[in-house]
Amino acid sequence: EPEVTQTPSHQVTQMGQEVILRCVPISNHLYFYWYRQILGQKVEFLVSFYNNEISEKSEIFDDQFSVERPDGSNFTLKIRSTKLEDSAMYFCASAPAVLGYEQYFGPGTRLTVT
């Protein structure tokens, strides 16, 4: 069964550093998403991406965040200057552009900012 993959599984970085979280969505999916979950809290939507542009973003997704689909298979989330409060689990998801199929979530990347 096809699945969404994410790398790395755990990333530790120092405050102020840039990080790039990588995702490989399911190959025939056209919608891509990033969510985050701060430890012990609920999962929060960050951004959705379709047709090579952001289709929706939340208030959390400020100027220090960016997304990119650099090639036909990867989908990345960049945090330009990490803060302590960016420590969280980041989930990538993808969905086909067909009603009736849910989003498929990746296993997550745990980001620790020290």
Place this chain on the structure above:
Amino acid sequence: AQSVTQPDIHITVSEGASLELRCNYSYGATPYLFWYVQSPGQGLQLLLKYFSGDTLVQGIKGFEAEFKRSQSSFNLRKPSVHWSDAAEYFCAVGKTSYDKVIFGPGTSLSVIP
């Protein structure tokens, strides 16, 4: 705006007992509804979903949920809980199957032998 509430932060049940986790949503039209389970430090596993049709939906691991439009609810049930069901359960809603998913705050389930 869509929102999801899960009134119970934490529930403890005995193994073999029945379980019901409550979920209420706020959305103007017919929502797309989901239940996810998350074990500590793990990812999200989809238990079941409701898009349309029969309001009682069956999922994996013996779970089922019932959509009640009049009550804006989508409660999750299981007739007999196993120790391995201990986890965090999230109810979620979307406008379509590929719209963003809005998650509830979660219910933590503990199972005692």
